[in-house]
């Protein structure tokens with residue numbers, strides 16, 4: 001399988017949206033609903049706790065092709081060539097960067113509320129207050145069902161702060177993306193790397209993306225859980241979703257406690273390490289296991305945790321890794337520092353990033369073999385380019401590559417990779 005060749009690499013030539021889902025390639029970003037319109041495709045929460053598209057009528061070929069061209073389940077590509085700055089450095093693992101640094105939001109309250117050091121929240125506020133954009137599109141807790149996550153538009157600092165913190169369950173931030181372009185106003189987008197891939201894919205078909213979506217900011221991503229993960233947390237506390245007034249996964253400290261509040265005034269808390277202590281209960285979605293870009297290769301800026309060894313040993317004041325990948329991203333970081341919105345306290349290197357993100361290094365090295373394992377099993381695989389996975393696979397021995405292929409094929413045989421045709425869950 002060749003990373004850059006559509007013919008050799010992907011077997012996803014003409015497929016339907018249902019096949020994208022049943023092959024485990026959908027992450028539930030919602031862009032297909034936005035491209036097709038809700039009368040043809042609707043995102044629903046399935047009984048398995050995944051946000052997935054269902055089609056109400058058969059899609060015509062042109063629309064089907066358009067969705068396949070933008071879907072981050074079928075197309076995953078690196079930073080577009082025209083955005084690669086001539087002064088950028090290129091690392092096999094960490095990709096294109098103009099700057100890698102450690103930093104945090106200058107305002108203590110933003111730093112505290114943010115998932116890590118509040119860098120994404122600080123940049124979003126800065127973009128609005130410096131009038132670089134009219135609004136910021138991202139996600140936040142659903143006001144009525146706070147365990148769920150909804151697309152969210154921010155126009156003010158208060159709006160941005162309401163969206164601070166990582167949401168570990170399903171999220172479909174692109175459900176309304178075409179309507180945002182229709183506004184004809186400059187905006188920024190914050191989302192996961194797969195959301196950014198979807199937007200970059202769309203930019204190849206719709207010139208308004210590059211004109212209007214001025215900044216694409218992302219987080220380095222270990223994977224998105226199904227909502228079952230959150231249901232199990234509720235079960236452990238003997239709670240039901242309808243009695244919740246707050247479900248905060250993270251933030252209010254670094255990493256901060258997972259905090260749940262109920263209508264009758266009770267509060268429940270879990271440490272980050274308790275939330276993630278049992279890997280068999282992470283409920284990470286299939287698409288994440290073959291994610292060729294969990295580090296935000298194609299974003300303007302990616303923000304990460306920087307815990308030594310990859311996990312927290314307790315609470316700290318909050319420090320982000322910041323990877324400025326494009327000239328636009330670097331200019332934004334530098335302006336935010338100059339104007340006092342952001343503090344950079346250390347320059348970092350790709351090898352430092354390896355140390356604080358060892359799981360991302362392992363994943364980048366393993367993805368090619370996992371995709372090859374899927375292809376050999378007859379599953380559909382995405383088209384991948386510009387993400388160095390074919391080169392990185394050579395860091396694994398032949399036996400290690402085989403183990404990755406065997407592992408994913410076993411998941412396929414056990415029915416743990418593919419998904420059923422999605423149906424709406426009534427709740």
Ligand SMILES: Cc1cc2nc3c(=O)[nH]c(=O)nc-3n(C[C@H](O)[C@H](O)[C@H](O)COP(=O)(O)OP(=O)(O)OC[C@H]3O[C@@H](n4cnc5c(N)ncnc54)[C@H](O)[C@@H]3O)c2cc1C
Nearest residue numbers: 114115116117118119120121138139165167221222304305
């Ligand atoms: C599912 C998930 C997995 C992650 N895994 C890792 C990891 O393995 N390694 C690592 O270093 N960091 C990981 N993070 C990122 C980390 O938790 C922080 O988000 C990141 O360090 C940025 O911190 P911050 O303080 O700048 O974010 P904040 O200032 O709190 O801003 C967070 C922003 O992200 C947006 N957001 C939150 N959740 C989602 C979501 N589910 N989908 C789309 N947008 C969202 C919010 O709307 C907000 O704008 C993960 C985050 C998520 C959501």
Ligand code: SF4
Nearest residue numbers: 026027029030032071
């Ligand atoms: S990944 Fe996004 S665009 Fe692709 S099928 Fe799923 S929801 Fe639709």
Ligand code: SF4
Nearest residue numbers: 194221223224288291
């Ligand atoms: S691991 Fe990849 S596919 Fe999964 S949520 Fe993160 S960026 Fe998206």
